[in-house]
Amino acid sequence: MVLFRAEGKNKPSIYGHGLLDPLPLQIELQQVQERLKRLREAEERELEADSRERIKRAVTAHENRIAELEALIAKGAESKAS
Numbered sequence: 001m002v003l004f005r006a007e008g009k010n011k012p013s014i015y016g017h018g019l020l021d022p023l024p025l026q027i028e029l030q031q032v033q034e035r036l037k038r039l040r041e042a043e044e045r046e047l048e049a050d051s052r053e054r055i056k057r058a059v060t061a062h063e064n065r066i067a068e069l070e071a072l073i074a075k076g077a078e079s080k081a082s
Helices: 013-017 022-045 049-081
Strands: 003-006 009-012
Touching: 022 049
Parallel strands: none
Antiparallel strands: 003 009
8 A cells, every 4th residue: 555645644555545535546647647757858858769669668557657646536536526
């Protein structure tokens, strides 16, 4: 189980994914976006084709995860508005 530090407390990721709590989802989204930025920078620097391919796959996975998190955040906002 992944734990997030939020407001001085550890919140399990289950609160974000299972209960659609926006805070842990937003924290994870920010972390994934930061990693994606670093991956794109690494992709530009990398010269070896093998490494570039691994980085490209990681970029794709991070882009997919960002889309999933954004959908979960939107779903949580919709359910709270109802």
